[in-house]
Amino acid sequence: MDTKHKILDEALTLFSEWGYANVYVNDIAERVGIKAPSLYKHYKNKQAIFDAIIDEMNNRFMEQASQLNINGMDPTKDADIYKNMNEDSMIELGKNLFLYYLHDDYTKRFRKMLTIEQFHDKDLAAVYQSQYYDMPLSYQGMLLGLMAAQGILITDNVPIMTLHFYAPIYLLLTVCDREPKREKEALKTLEEHLRQFDKLYGRSIA
Amino acid sequence: MDTKHKILDEALTLFSEWGYANVYVNDIAERVGIKAPSLYKHYKNKQAIFDAIIDEMNNRFMEQASQLNINGMDPTKDADIYKNMNEDSMIELGKNLFLYYLHDDYTKRFRKMLTIEQFHDKDLAAVYQSQYYDMPLSYQGMLLGLMAAQGILITDNVPIMTLHFYAPIYLLLTVCDREPKREKEALKTLEEHLRQFDKLYGRSIA
DNA sequence: CTTGACGGCTAATCAGAATTAGCCTATAAT
């Protein structure tokens, strides 16, 4: 990886753990394996490093969103993927979602950084809201809605059902971000949550 | 309020919005209405202010916990309070919990500060975990468990039912912390969540 | 071969924020 990019990478790691203000350009340089002044050959200043990270994130999220939209717009694609959905699809969806959020290194660091910086930056708050509230609810709402349409799940209120699906996942995620050692426990709880969710909304109860 | 305490109060306000490192002793002093050096008549240094806030919080939480414990230990007290519980009790419990967390000024500021500082301080992470995961689940688990014992709620897994009750409340709380303007929307969602929860677990379904 | 851009380094410099020194006033206890 070229230095310029390694700087962003290491900076993100540090920012996500300590917050912007607690990280010194020196720390970043050290991890990159150069001296602090050399950073300035690549970025105008510390703030520019932060901004570049945000930019990169925006790009990634934009890609991600456009992909979702394309699928959302194209019923054949959806049908293709979800034509043989069943109860297990839902459980898979939950587990995959959780594990992706939890283990994807970039996502994880970015989420933690957002968590730390959200309150003093409106834009970051908005990004957080979008990534961890609005988009998950609407995207998963679409999937669960499909399942409901097929009678796999039963409800008269898809958004709230989606909330019931997602909120525990989110809560467990924050637990693991805070104390990774609780991951095993969280995974067990996740399993139980999904099984119970299936009992509550699955056709088994009808 | 005496100066010494006002310092803690204003510092907490600032820390909860900007994080420890982004707040200057000058800012605190200004809000208190004194000059920065005067702060040092009350606290050894900036860190001591932070520590005093944590101390105060520990005391409050300890009190709170001991009260819960006393109730938990004393079945007559519980019976007294919860003998005529019904579906509405559960809805009340949810709304009160949410509104208390959301509007209690001290709680709110402290929660936001914890959110910001949690990742670089094991102790704070533990406090957060306790206050917003373990304790709510165990305390509400007790209450919902009582309701289940009385047949008001039906489940074979009280902990997961409690998670289903609490996780959406927590998620909506974080939404409001981030963007208070979404409070109305969140309250509406909360209502729907609780009604749906009642449908899913209440005896109406049995 | 030689030159200029790139990216590294050391040694300043700058800026800003925490903290200390030392003084002053009010007040409460002797």
Add this chain to the structure above:
DNA sequence: ATTATAGGCTAATTCTGATTAGCCGTCAAG
């Protein structure tokens, strides 16, 4: 009345961390 203390102020001082200056080696393009 005297004095000790609490708590405020202004004016340093100190510390720390970001940034700049200026030097140097490498290497690719001409």
